[in-house]
Amino acid sequence: MTRTIWAILALLLILVLGGSGYYLYRHATPYQELVDHGPSPEALANPYLAAEMFLRERGLKVEHANSLEALADLPPKGHSLLMLEERSNMSPQQADRVLDWARAGGHLVFVAQALWDEDTEQSGDLLLDRVQIHQMLSEDLEEPPEPEAGDAYPKLTKVHVDGEQAPAYVSFDTAFHLDDPDSLAQSWASSGAATHLIQLEYGKGSVTVLTDADIWKTPAIGRYDNAWLLWYLNVDTTVTLLFNTDHPSLWQLLWKNFPQALVALGLLIGLWLWQAAARHGPLLEPPPKARRQLLEHLRASADFILRHGGQGPLLHALQVDIRRRARRRHPGFEQLQPEAQWEVLALLSQQPVSAIRQALQPLAGQRLSSTDFSHQVAHLQTLRNAL
Structure with missing residues (x-):
């Protein structure tokens, strides 16, 4: 912008301010107003x-x-x-x-x-x-x-x-x-x-x-x-x-302003005294804080199933888990014949087919001795862990 334009703008601003001041001078009327701020x-x-x-x-x-x-x-x-x-x-x-x-x-x-x-x-x-x-x-x-x-x-x-x-x-x-x-x-x-x-x-x-x-x-x-x-x-x-x-004393002020709180405090003190008071007869020993370990829970659960369901449910659960893991490793595993499944499991676990056949054979109602049952469970766990 040139100096001429700046001069024109400054002149217009002076005229506006001057005109506003003159208008206020002619029309504005000063007055006093008393403001009540209330009591001191x-x-x-x-x-x-x-x-x-x-x-x-x-x-x-x-x-x-x-x-x-x-x-x-x-x-x-x-x-x-x-x-x-x-x-x-x-x-x-x-x-x-x-x-x-x-x-x-x-x-x-x-x-x-x-x-x-x-x-x-x-x-x-x-x-x-x-x-x-x-x-x-x-x-x-x-x-x-x-x-x-x-x-x-x-x-x-x-x-x-x-x-x-x-x-x-x-x-x-x-x-x-x-x-x-x-x-x-x-x-x-x-x-x-x-x-x-x-x-x-x-x-x-x-x-x-x-x-x-x-x-x-x-x-x-x-x-x-x-x-x-x-x-x-x-x-x-x-x-x-x-x-x-x-x-008034502190207790008087408290009772005047907080009677409900004092009554509640008195009841709490009374309950505490009643709970802490001496009882007649021996006290019960507190329950032991020790807790069973996870392995103990698993063993107890297995004993319960063995007593009420026999050996079959335990072995069947392991066999189902083995087949589920095999399906993850070998798609289409469930459509194969049993002999083919045994070969796939032998390939995946690097164990002989005879051992796999023996491990996956159903019990057919017979009850195994404790030694044979333990060997069967061990074979199934070894096979499952290999997958």
């Missing part, structure tokens, strides 16, 4: 992350604890301990330690996690039973709380504060109710269906019982006055969030 790993690992951030923004110090060992270094006065997660592994000694800490001046906040059983007169929730508060289903209440006159939000829990005309509204789960049979509560908060928060003095400290803590998880903490209630209960204190009262 920290938020997924900690459902109360937003609650912690809210408290820190209000000037409160927030700490974490993964076991009750933290109580040893946690002074009661000026501290709040929030137990909002599962604590079914808590022992009676641990429950006493927590309540002793509250009695010494700390503020304990926990969620009721079991229903009151009238028959056993306990719920199984160690903390709830010790502070003598009962939890039950709202639908089982004989006399539910009377709704306030003109209440526009009967499903929301109303928290009244001294000096405030309007209550704060909190979205507790209305399916559960807290009962104070001994009238120990200093304050409480109820919806139109049930009571969901009870606060009572406990020695030098205080205890707050809730029906649920989902109001402080994401995104519920941003609704109504849920976040305000968290701040109001813990104002002027250092907050410690206790996520686990005790880590």
Whole structure:
């Protein structure tokens, strides 16, 4: 291609690119798009992350604890301990330690996690039973709380504060109710269906019982006055969030996640112990590992045929094998007369015709002596091996 053609192509390319750029400049409109990548790993690992951030923004110090060992270094006065997660592994000694800490001046906040059983007169929730508060289903209440006159939000829990005309509204789960049979509560908060928060003095400290803590998880903490209630209960204190009262043991985790495998393992161990256990009476000797050789099998088979069929089948089998080998060496062997066959076999085996005649003669019903039978078999084998 000449330089002129290259120049024309370059000019056309510049014109196309320039025209495209001008078109995009006149018609393209820049915009911003917000892409939601979902919760961060920290938020997924900690459902109360937003609650912690809210408290820190209000000037409160927030700490974490993964076991009750933290109580040893946690002074009661000026501290709040929030137990909002599962604590079914808590022992009676641990429950006493927590309540002793509250009695010494700390503020304990926990969620009721079991229903009151009238028959056993306990719920199984160690903390709830010790502070003598009962939890039950709202639908089982004989006399539910009377709704306030003109209440526009009967499903929301109303928290009244001294000096405030309007209550704060909190979205507790209305399916559960807290009962104070001994009238120990200093304050409480109820919806139109049930009571969901009870606060009572406990020695030098205080205890707050809730029906649920989902109001402080994401995104519920941003609704109504849920976040305000968290701040109001813990104002002027250092907050410690206790996520686990005790880590389950390895066996507990295995039983929780792999119960079938553990049952199967137990059965296998039981069967092994039964098989290895001592038996009554002598043990049977194991069968010998030695096996007969091939020659022994052949001899045993020949003895069986000799006993049940006589000498004829054995000799006939050798004679048939000789004729089969002769047909391979000499095509048309089976059409020859017996004398001619004997001559062919003599030629192929380099043996005299008389020996071949004697070897191939049928027994005609007579029984040979052991010596003669052995000689006959030897002649036939020698003839067969020569072919």
